[in-house]
Structures are given as C-alpha cells and as structure tokens.
Amino acid sequence: MKVVGKSVRKVDGIPLATGQPVFTLDVDLPGAAVGKVLRSPYAHAEIVRIDTKKAEELPGVLCILHHGNVPRTPYTTAGQGWPEPSPYDTFLFDKKVRFVGDRVAAVAAISEEIADEALRLIEVEYRELPAVLDPEEATAPGAPVIHDEEDARGIHDPQRNIAAAIDIRVGDIERGFSESDVVVETTCEFPYVQHVPLEPHCVVAYLDEEDRLVIRSATQVPFHVRRIVARALGLPLSRIRVVKPRIGGGFGTKQEIILEDVAAALALRVRRPVVMKYTRAEEFTSARTRHPMKVRVKLGAKKDGRIHAIEMDVLSNTGAYGTHSLTVLSNVGSKTLPLYNKAPHLWFHGKAVYTNLPVAGAYRGYGATQGYFALEVAIDELAEKLGMDPLELRLKNHIRAGESSPIFEKIGEGREGKAQVVKSCALAECIREGAKRIGWYEKRGKHLWDGPWVHGVGMAVAMQGSGITDIDMAAATVVMNEDGTFRLLVGATDLGTGSDTILAQIAAETLGVPVEAISVYSSDTDFTPFDTGAYASSTTYVSGGAVLRAAREVKRRILEVGAAILGDPPEDLDLAESYVVSKKTGKRVPLSEVGHRAMYVTDQKHIIATASFVAPESPPPFAAFFAEVAVDTETGIVRVVRFVGVADCGTPINPALAEGQLEGAIVQGIGHTLYEEMLISSRGGVRNPSLFDYRIPTAADVPEIEAVLIPTDEPTGPYGAKSIGEIGINGPAPAIANAIYDAVGVRLYRIPFTPERVLRALRTRS
Amino acid sequence: MKVYFELNGEQKYVEIKPGERLLDLLRRLGMKSVKEGCRTGECGSCTVLLDGRPVRSCLTFAAKAKGHRITTLEGLGSPEDLHPLQEAFLETGAIQCGFCTPGMILVAYHLLSHNPDPTPEEVREAISGNLCRCTGYAKIVDAVLLAAERKRKGDWR
C-alpha cells in the first residue's frame, strides 16, 4: 500500500501548528451578543417564582429565557442515533432544578459584563426539596423522586429513580459457581471524573441571509445537534445548519447537546449572533462526567484456570439526567464479558440511578472503563488464588479469532445485539510483547526497593468495539476536480483525533493519488453527507468504510472514462500515481486528462459519488497494558515508572496517529487512576471545579508511554482497520492497581489512588 | 488608556481598559492562536512570550504589555513559512486537537533558546505548565527534542 499504513502529516496540521483562526470562537461576528446561563445553587428545588424585570431593565440586556417563556418539549441531551436509547427527561428550562449547576435561565446581552450583571439581577425564589446525594439511596422507599414530571419519556422506573436497568443471563450462574473450584468476588468504585478537553464547550449561533439558523459548534455530533435542537425548539430540521470547525478535544463530553439549544433559542429571539462558552468552572459543574459506578465482579474458575462463571453487578450513577444511562450501563458488560468467552455461565445485571448530582454522559471507554477496572482486578485476584501467573490466566481464557461470545447477541446498544464472530485478534501477541517490554518475568513479585520506594508490575487486558452494529451509519462524498485532485466531504467529525487525515489516506489509497491530492471538508450538515459522529470508536471503521465505498465508485467512473481514452476495457485498468494505467499494456493517461475530458470535452459529467456504510458488526480492537509503579511507603505517593500499551487495532491507517490515540488515552487513564476526582459537597455541589484543584496529568507526571501496535487484518474494515480511540483508557486503572498490589501487597478498589488512600491501606495492613 | 507595545515585531498603539487581560487584548487584535482554556492560569493554552519569557496572558493585565515585547505563535511562523518547531510538531504527530499547541510551541521555543540540548526530562519539566489532554505528551516531547537537534545543526531562527 502506498498511503495507508504511512504516518503522513495531519491534513489539518498546518493551520493548527500556526495558530490559524480555525476553532469555534475564532470568528468575530459583528454585533454578536454574549449568552450566559443562570445556574441552580440547589441540588433539588422547585422554582416558585422567577422575576426578570430588574435584569431586563439593565441597559444592554437583550433577552432572558426561562421556563415561563420557552416551549416545553422533553428531549435528551445525548447525541445518539434516532430514536435515542436515552430517556427524554430534559427540557430547555424546567420549573424544577435537579442538581447544583442545573439551568435556571439564560441571558443574552451586548457584553459579557452586562450578561453577568443581568444574571445577578434575576430574582429566583426556590423551594428546596429533599435531595438524593447517594446512589445507594436513590431507590430506597421514600427517596425523593427526581423525575416526577409527567411528560418525561423512556425512564425505566421514575418512581424509584431508576433511569435504566439491565439483566442478562447466559447459562446457569448458580450452577456455574457451584461447579467452580475457586471463586473470587471484588467490588471496584469509580468516582466522578471528567473529560477536561482543553477547549471548553462553546458555540456561535446566528441567522443567515435566508433566515436559517446556523450553529457553529464545538461538537462531536453535528447531525444529532441539528435533529435535537430542531426537536427542543420546535423548528423544522431544514431550517438548521450545524457547522463543526476544528475542535479542541471532546472525549465524549461534546457528544452532548448542552449549549447549542440555548444559544439557538437566544439567537432566534434577539436576531443577532449569540456567542456562548462554558467557563472552566461550568465544565466541572454543568457539563458531563463519566458515570460514577460501583461494579461487583464474581468469578468462578476451575482448578486449571478455566473461567467458568462470571457475574457482574453494576450500580451506575447517572446524576440528574439519564443521558447515555442505558447504553453506558450496557457497555459495562457488552464490552468486557466477551473477552473471557470460555465461561459458559454469565450474569450481567445492574441499574443506572438518578441522583441530584452532576450529570454523567459519554466519556471515552463508555462503561467499559469502569467494567475493566473491576474485572481485571478480579482476574488478578483469581490468578493469585489459583496460584497462576495472571498473564497465563488471561492467555488461557481470552477470546481468539474465529470465536464468538453469546454476549454479542444478547447486549446491543440499548437493545438486543447481533451475533458476531471475531475475525481478527492479536491479543496473545499483545500480551507477550508487553510482557517482554516491561520485563514481566524479571520484575513480577520481586518487590525491588529503592529507599522508601518499592517497585511492582501489574497488567490488564481489554477490548472495545468499532462503531455500533447495525446503527452507526456514515456517508461520504468523493468529488473529482478536473485537475485530477479530489474533494472528500464527510460528516465524520475530526475533533483532534486525526480522522480527516486517515479518511484522506483511505481515499488516496483507493484512488491511486498522494494524500495531498485529497482535500477534506468535515463537517457541515448543509454540505457534507450524514455521519452519526465521532463516538463509539466508529470513525475509522464506519466512516472509513463509507469513504472506501465512495472512492471505489469514483474509481469505477474514472476507469470508464480512462477506458474510452485508452481503448482498453475498464477491468484491465487501475489507478496508480495519479494515472489510469493499463495492467495489460502499461499504457496510461493522467487523471488530469481524465478530469478535463469528463468535465469539458466528451460525454460530460461530474465524476462524483456518495456512499453509505452501516457497521455490519463491531470488530473489537484488543490491547494489553503493563504498568511498573513505585510506591513511596512513607507517604503513599504512587509513581508510574513505565507504562506499556500494546494494541491490535487491525491495520493502522496512520501509525503515528493511532499511537497518539493510545498514548493519549493511557495518560487520561493514568490521570483518573492517580489524581482525578470531582469532590462533592454535602449539599451536592462540586468542591473542586477548577484545574487548580482538579488535577490532570502534566508532562512531568507521566513516563514515556510505550505505545505499540501489532497489526492484524480485519476483513470487514477499510484496508483491514479497526478502532483505536477508546481502548487505551481501559487499561491504566486495573494495571496500576495490580502493580501496586505486586509492589506492596495491598489491594485498592477505589480510584484515584491518592497518597491518603494508599498510605491508609498500607497502615491498615501492617 | 492607550499603550505602546511591540506585538510580533510590529509596533502597536492601542486603547485598552485598565482591568483588561492580555488574553482578551491579543484575541481582540486578531491573535487567535492565544486560546482561553481556563482563565485561571492553570492550563497554559493562553501562554505568550513577554520579552521572551512565557507568561499566562489570562492572568496578565494588558497594561503590563506597555513598552514590552509580546510574541504569540503568529509571530513565530506562518503557513507559508513554518518555524522549525512547527515543522517538528507536524512531523512527529505532536498535534492532535491543536488547542494546546500554540502555548506548547512557545514554551518549547523559550526552552530551546536557553538550553539547545535538553534531556527528555528537561523538556517534560519545561512544558509541564502546559496541559495537553489529547497526546499523552510523548510526541510533544519527541517534537521538542527533534527541533533541538535541528537547532544544533543550525536550522533555527
């Protein structure tokens, strides 16, 4: 292959490297107003009275919106395919607030200062309601009902605050455990953690010359934004255009429609551009988080190490709204249990409950991360009880190419799944390669001391998916220019991941041109074809599949014209080095000649094709993670000395970008494992809503991450590719937990592993 | 109030508000490479050079620019004429979303102007005040080391 498999430079790299104005807020629109949101100081309260008179009288205030003057339509902020598997439990503004930071009202004013002042002048009388601040208490009889509104839809059991529930059985779990020689049971807890993209949520909304609403937004899901804003505001979909410029990171938090609806409503009212952005504090209080979870895993195994029964029991806290509650919950099991597919007896059950706490949503890993923390710690414990090397235990039990798992069929995206046979899997090689690089056999169990520091090594394995089977659809349009270059129009959403680049590589490979001959435009609901968006590890596989099809169709049309020029039948022709070439005679004609002829000379037509691709299955990428840690036994500080992640993502279309995804995900994972946690006050507010107090990893905290790719050829993927975006975040928590155990012999079940928690565990043991 | 200062080699004489932040002034002047990520000095996306030293423009009063030299990423290179550091960032894959990139390149520029042969640890230390959430830093460190190597061979400005 000429272009695929090469680490070409990012096609959007130069503007980014030179700081060109390519992000959402880098445009200045004349007369733009600033929008700001008034947020609830209470975890749970009814708005008894709202008086905006004083605020409206402030010069420069243009408009104030609240529950009394906007349409009331239930919707979900989850940017998912339609019909969304998330409950419709959200309103533009409601009479009730359900968490500290919930929307109360919004202001548009001619400046930020005036907008802030207006927020202070809005008088709101609240009647405080009893709040649910502990997910364990959410379902208790007599617990306050958070979603008592009658017009919400799709909530599993609103009276008991259960947003979603799942109960899946395979085989006979009781028999499974009774037939097991060894049983272990582990409960791991994942706290509130956040995505922290460097660019906060932001949007510019304005009416264009034809009075259509244009929403320029930092979003992962432009097409879902269009559909959901249309619903929330009661607008025809055709009146809305969503433009996604360059995005400053997303990781799932920009898969949520939490600002576009308000900005659009304000822009329609004031009829001038409205600019809105979250402050960093609002990112913490009022954006989205990973679902905090308690995951209990029970494993049963035979003496020889064959895993015989797995139970996984999940309590997920979705916060005040149920966005992604069912699907994240499903993924805790659906993305983990197939990994150990030899176990005939499975029981996966759990619920996602409402609380009056910050709202959880999609975050890289999407439930699998929480699931793997518990599962892979439990596997380590099982290995110890069996007296086996945990590496060998995993090698013995993990899924192989040609194998399946009943879970694929049992659990889908908020509904039943689809049977699937794994066609590519290099997990065994990943494990062996990682073990070699970390020095597994030299270091494991050696407790090497260095002053007060003790070293240890631990490992974990994981899989993910590549898109959502039978749901995720992407389309792409390939347009030939007469000079033999191409435009690639995709709805796929590059949010820094490099997807524009790898999609260009797929098109270039197919069309026999260098990547520079492809100019990519993503994404704009008026000008690019549909794509579900950047989530669920789908872009390379699903959007790449669409690009491949569109490019193949364009190639077919080019060859037809080439055949007319060269006088050879199309089946004898191919594309290479920007020429149509006869495989038989070697005769060739440049693409520019083909382009000019097709456009201007003979039998004129524009060579252009659009194709769609629906994920026929969701081939899992696999990875093995190895951590070497040092634990300061006198302070409890844990340092990651080395971290090796070895992944099988099929054929990496662009190895440097694929490694970058793995490295970045691993460091995010190290972040939640060691540092990150949103602390919640006794009144439900976030106590550390700043980067001063919520610490994410810096360059000085992490070692060089060794990200290694072991290519496989996934037959259903474009040029053999699978996904790589999410899987890396699943490894650090369990690998580091297991390494700490190897070093100092204490098991930690709750992240982050702060000096406080580590030292307490050490002292409790001794 | 009006202040004189030098912005990317050009003399500026502009009206500012006494409480205005340098970040807002620079963006108002079209320097959109200066990014707002937190406004509390933690993230580093708004880093610019003041007389060659990296500062947080979100915590710097615009009035402090008076009589000084401000460099933003726009002053280092352009799409037609990339700075060697920008080349190195592109070449190593050090850019994912690109939001932290302007600040990263400027602190790297400062580092290399004082230390042309840094160790990987020194690079990590120097850029540790600038957060990146995408890359895991590995390729950024590679980029700075590559640029340093080229600088030592004379490819610099």
Next chain:
Amino acid sequence: MAIRRYHYARDVDEALSLLLAYEGRGALLAGGVDLARGPGTDVEGLIDITAAGLGGISRDAKKGLVIGATVTLEEIRTSREARDYLGGFLTEVMRHVATLPLRCMATLGGAVVSAHPWADIPTALIALGAEVAWRNEEREERAPLEELYRRPFRAIFRRAVLTEVRLPAWGGAFAFEKVSRNAGDIALLNCACGLGVKDGKVAWARVAVGATPYRAARLTGVEELLVGESPSAELLAEAGRKAAAEAKVGDDLRASAEWRRAVIPALVRRALERAAREVKGDA
C-alpha cells in the same frame, strides 16, 4: 471587577503615595497573578511596581542574600546568586513552585504578601530566618518574616510597600521537601530544614513545616531536640516523630490531618538527612 485606573509607579515613593491615596481601594501589583485570579471587588486602582526599582538580587557583606520584592521566582531560580547561596537551596525550592510560566510572572514580594498557607516559599523563608523590609507612611521598617506573619500583615501592606527580602548567611545546609498530588500542584505538605554541625554535634537547627494545611511554622521543640546531639539516623528519625507531634495539622480538599500527621515524620527526616549529608560534604 471595577478597575478604573492602572498606574505605573516609577519609584517606591510614588507607589506608596498612590496606594495611600486610594484608601484601601488600590492594589499594588508586580506579577499580578493572585490579583488577576481573584481580585477584590473593591479594587479600583492598580499600581504596577515592576519599574519601581525593586528588582535585583545581590549578596550582602556577610554573604547573605538580598532579593528585591519584584524579582520573579524564575529570575531567582536561574540567578547565579541563588545558586551560590547555601548550595543552591533556593534554586531547588523555586523548582518546586508552580510551573515555569507562573514563575516567570510571580514575584518574591507577591509570594510573601499573598502568604498562601499551602505555599512553598514562606516555608523556606521562615526556615531561613528571612527578614523583610517595607516602607510605610512614616518610615522604613523591617522584621523577621516569622514575626511579621504573627502580626496583621495584610493590614500593614494595605498601607505599605514591601521592598526586599533579606536572607542571612548560614554556615551549614538546608534541604526542602514537598509532597504534592502531581507536578505543578500545591503542596499536600512541605518542609524546609537546616542544620549546622560543629565537632560532630548539631550546632543549630531550623525546621519549618507548611501546608499542614496552615501556613508554615517553625517547630522549635524539634530544633531544640537536635541541638547538641550527634546527627545520627536515630536522632533525625526521632526529630521527624517529634515534628508530627508538634505541628498543627488539619484537613483540606487535598488531604486529611491524619495523613499529614502520618507523613510529617518521613518528610522532616528526609529533609534533615539531606541537610546533614550536605553539611558533612562541606566538612
């Protein structure tokens, strides 16, 4: 924020006159970091003292160090004077403080006046026995920092300009230890310890622990324990244990009193061990 005026003071006199004229609604700034992070809503006038002649680091006649109030932390870290003072102790302290761009902005005077309880610099300065000088309406005054912090110093600096920090010469060695969640974070605990050794016995000792989460305090009981004894491993460990008993500890967002009490012994012992090693290296 209702900032109406920004002044550039040319000298201390002008800075002081402006400050007094604002009657509490003015604020001095050099780096401006703390002011920009959380300005008092009553501040109307900013008085920039960067060009007021308070820069510069020099050695005094007795080999102590004199640092102007507007010298930035990064200037200190990279200065030859700091490298030459106590084997580069200050250079090491500055490396632990915040991150490079913030160190390029923040000044020593700002650190002294802000006096965040979690800050590293007060801990080091108190251990060093730093003396600070300031100018008020009547006169130039000076006081040991430790003593100043026992006075209502914030009220003092509403009507005075801090001018310099003087660090005495010490015939011995100091070491600084800090535990934080991650690089660039504030301390969960910090400590600075100094030792002088004569004829194999500790001649003097300075022990300060900060971020407990309260502002740094000297632990004189620990210092007394050390003086006159041979700096053996057992003694230094005992000093650490005593430090935990003597220090006042509490809870904050980042750590509990329990953890702090548990970690102080190791932290103080480590600092003392390093100081003791360095003293021996001198001899």
